[in-house]
Amino acid sequence: MQPKFTPSEMMEFLNEVFPQVRGDYAIDHLDGETVTMRLFTADHHLRPGGTVSGPSMFALADITAYVATMAPIGKEALAVTTNISMDFMRKPEAGRDLIAKGTLLKLGRALAVTDVLIYSEGTDKPVARASLTYSIPPSR
Template identity: 55%
Template sequence: MPIVMDKDALSQFLVTDFAQVKDMFTVEEVRDTGVTIRLIAGEQHLRPGGTVSGPAMFALADVSVYLAILAMIGPKALSVTTSCSMDFMRKPVAGVDLLCEVRLLKLGKQLAVGDCLIFSEGKPEPVARANMTYSIPRS
């Protein structure tokens, strides 16, 4: 798949069009098959027990697939999540950023499917896996 929005373009999209999350996420890499997005983990992402919360990991997966799709189709801001399945496999390391590696499995005219692996930075084992389907609006 050809890349339409590179790392700089996606980063700028976060600032100008998705400002409510611009301080939470950083675009690390854009590939022809997906992206890697960083959750800048802070106190607000922790739940009792000192681990990154499930909602924070869901947000990371959701934003990551969204950005992977935009990287391939351009800034169609109304693309929306239609389905998600998420497995929480290990306790993330508290105080450490999380990285989400997305691989787009399907990018059609109306639907996109992405597979995510989420890692604590510096650790080889994934802490969560998500499969997300997005609806793409007609042009």
């Protein structure tokens, strides 16, 4: 599927509807089925021990699934997460951005299912995996 917007257009939309995360993320790749997002890790993403916090990884997975869902349907601010299951598998490398690779597995009229793998930049083993379901509002 062809995406309905470019990565920069999507980032403008995210900054508009989610100003609380402005500057934390970038879209490295976007097509109609996959998205690669980056979390610019900073001190406010860390937990004691110098690792990236679970809530920060959760947010990265969630925003990655949101963008993967928006790519083929267009900008729909009211799409919401209805389910997430997340496994934390390894400690993220301190001082490295996190990279999330999302794949849209199913897009229906009312629900979208996305799988997300999260990596420390420069590593090939995932630090976390998430499966997310988004509810898509009915067309008006």
